[in-house]
Amino acid sequence: MISGLIIYSRCDVAVIQLLTYLQNVYKIHEDISMMKVLIIEDEISLQVSIQKYLTAEGSTCDCASTFDSAYQKLSIYNYDCILLDLTLPDGEGLQLLKYLKKLNKTDGVLIISARDAIDQRIEGLQLGADDYLVKPFHLSELNARINAIVRRRNFAGNNIVVFQEIEIDLNARQVKVNDTVLYLTRKEFDILLYFVANKGKVISKAAAATHIWGDDADMADSFDFIYTHIKNMRKKLTDAGCHDYFHSVYGVGYKFSLT
Amino acid sequence: MKLFSSYNRILLVISFAGLFIIGVLFYKTLAYYLDRQIDDGLVEELMEVQDFTHEKNILPAPSYYKDLVVEYKNIIKVLNKSSFADTVYYNPKKKQLEPARYLKTDISLNDKAYQVLIMYSKAHRNEEIRSICLVIIIPFLFLLLVLFWVNKVLIHKLWAPFRQLLVNIKVFNLNHDQSFEPVSTQIQEFKELSNAIEDLSFKVRSDYKEIKLFTENASHEMLTPLAVINSKLDTMLQSARLGPEESETLSDLYKATSRLTKLNQSLLLLVKIDNNLMMDTEEVAVMDMIKEKQAFFQELIHKRNLRIELHLDPVYLIVSRQLFDILINNLFSNAIRHNYEGGLINIKLTETSLSFSNTGKSGLLKEEMIFERFFKDPASDGTGLGLAILKQICSRQQYQLSYHYENQLHIFKVKFNKN
Numbered sequence: 089m090i091s092g093l094i095i096y097s098r099c100d101v102a103v104i105q106l107l108t109y110l111q112n113v114y115k116i117h118e119d120i121s122m123m124k125v126l127i128i129e130d131e132i133s134l135q136v137s138i139q140k141y142l143t144a145e146g147s148t149c150d151c152a153s154t155f156d157s158a159y160q161k162l163s164i165y166n167y168d169c170i171l172l173d174l175t176l177p178d179g180e181g182l183q184l185l186k187y188l189k190k191l192n193k194t195d196g197v198l199i200i201s202a203r204d205a206i207d208q209r210i211e212g213l214q215l216g217a218d219d220y221l222v223k224p225f226h227l228s229e230l231n232a233r234i235n236a237i238v239r240r241r242n243f244a245g246n247n248i249v250v251f252q253e254i255e256i257d258l259n260a261r262q263v264k265v266n267d268t269v270l271y272l273t274r275k276e277f278d279i280l281l282y283f284v285a286n287k288g289k290v291i292s293k294a295a296a297a298t299h300i301w302g303d304d305a306d307m308a309d310s311f312d313f314i315y316t317h318i319k320n321m322r323k324k325l326t327d328a329g330c331h332d333y334f335h336s337v338y339g340v341g342y343k344f345s346l347t
Numbered sequence: 348m349k350l351f352s353s354y355n356r357i358l359l360v361i362s363f364a365g366l367f368i369i370g371v372l373f374y375k376t377l378a379y380y381l382d383r384q385i386d387d388g389l390v391e392e393l394m395e396v397q398d399f400t401h402e403k404n405i406l407p408a409p410s411y412y413k414d415l416v417v418e419y420k421n422i423i424k425v426l427n428k429s430s431f432a433d434t435v436y437y438n439p440k441k442k443q444l445e446p447a448r449y450l451k452t453d454i455s456l457n458d459k460a461y462q463v464l465i466m467y468s469k470a471h472r473n474e475e476i477r478s479i480c481l482v483i484i485i486p487f488l489f490l491l492l493v494l495f496w497v498n499k500v501l502i503h504k505l506w507a508p509f510r511q512l513l514v515n516i517k518v519f520n521l522n523h524d525q526s527f528e529p530v531s532t533q534i535q536e537f538k539e540l541s542n543a544i545e546d547l548s549f550k551v552r553s554d555y556k557e558i559k560l561f562t563e564n565a566s567h568e569m570l571t572p573l574a575v576i577n578s579k580l581d582t583m584l585q586s587a588r589l590g591p592e593e594s595e596t597l598s599d600l601y602k603a604t605s606r607l608t609k610l611n612q613s614l615l616l617l618v619k620i621d622n623n624l625m626m627d628t629e630e631v632a633v634m635d636m637i638k639e640k641q642a643f644f645q646e647l648i649h650k651r652n653l654r655i656e657l658h659l660d661p662v663y664l665i666v667s668r669q670l671f672d673i674l675i676n677n678l679f680s681n682a683i684r685h686n687y688e689g690g691l692i693n694i695k696l697t698e699t700s701l702s703f704s705n706t707g708k709s710g711l712l713k714e715e716m717i718f719e720r721f722f723k724d725p726a727s728d729g730t731g732l733g734l735a736i737l738k739q740i741c742s743r744q745q746y747q748l749s750y751h752y753e754n755q756l757h758i759f760k761v762k763f764n765k766n
Contacts, residue, residue: 137581294605298605337584339594340601
């Protein structure tokens, strides 16, 4: 049984190594929706949700629920982004971060942790983590953050996100539709980018509100403001000749997609 | 009344009562003995007169000395009775009335009865009593004075550890990480008191710490399940089979989860403030921060048609930016949340204080209640922790937070502690 597992995992290792190699050769991961992500999270149900959400977009997800398995995977493979929970049953997540640095790997790291102690957040970022997301979070928020990390790492300098006729320049914080510049407010820009990052997914109003106003948001009211912001932005986009990609989902949220 | 005054009052009453009683007894005894002495002198004088009459068979001539008077009077019958008594007589030598003591007795001479009156002045004796009393009372009063002073000094010194103990108890504050400072003293009772209070403070501190730790752990343990709920809701939302009914349920679940998350974060924030985790201070431009917050809340302000009046001085404070941000955030959201449509918010910032005044649906609120955790307007959908957090931040920064109601405005005022 055990030897079978080892053989199986060795086969697995070989296949993934081959895939990684191919990825590097053909630069498949230039399309950021085809990311390779490692989820280090001991809460299995959360791990499963994250995996489901990310793979639906075409990303490949590896999972590790213990310090040891994470350690092994980190040693062997390269990832575009690593989701790291700091409190693992058999070890401290920050140690993995130190180990990663020792290996001189450039994988993007997003810490997801229930511990919001500021010191820990700073320590994590100092150790080379790219971002820090505090539990509980929305999967759309997680996805947007992963996208941002991968984009930063892979497309340094040229930071333009394109969706059909919409072109979002992240550095200039400018949106163009068919080469016409749109004037969006800061919040509208953030919402648009958030929806584009989660294209094809339904985003709840709660997730959008938290993205814009953070935890300070006055929840009951902010839901209505999301509606107002999206209404205004839709008008600006369609006025510029853009197809309307926003679809309302029974008052619970919105979907940004072709159909 | 202070212990010393109370002690002194008792001491004084007892001393003077004692002095009075002793004085009276002393005087009486002394007077009695001196009178006996005078009486002896009078009897001796009488014996001399009797000897004289026996020997010479005549009465001695009445004599009027300085202090002694001897007189004779004819009487009908010898009653063989002699008596001592006090009287007042005119002293011809001194030309004044003096108290005196006399002995009256009858003697017979040649079958004739005579009454002999021997009188002795008490002036001398009174003077004696006066000087004896003075000699005793003056040192006694002096002694009392010295005793009074010694007591004062001694009590002050003896009770010094007690006063120090009081000061230390007053300084002891659970919210500031200041432990109770025991007092070192040689006096057993104070030592025991100090130890008992120290034990008590340890117990209180450890219990308080335990409660904080419990809150912190409980809140932290809730975060992962919350994350699971959130992620499952997000997953369900992607389902293609979502109908209007399911969507409504999901929407309500999202709202409830958001609220629970907010509540949890508020609790964690309270613990963090308690644990002094946010003490990295820097210079904060308060005026700019308020303007940023105004922009942050602009949708809420517009939606409710609130009028904002700003009276801001350019003020800089050395403070934790994060804490101060929360402080202004909570003041702002409180003023917006409990306002009515078309109401007013007045923000005033000076070098010494920051005040938020707002119109509101309710009248005067109870100051001691509104800063309590989970106290809230039943109609409000807030966590009921906003003002409690505000209070906690102010107490940490040693700012004074006050509430009052004036001209139909609820006024929350934060007085800065600049040092």
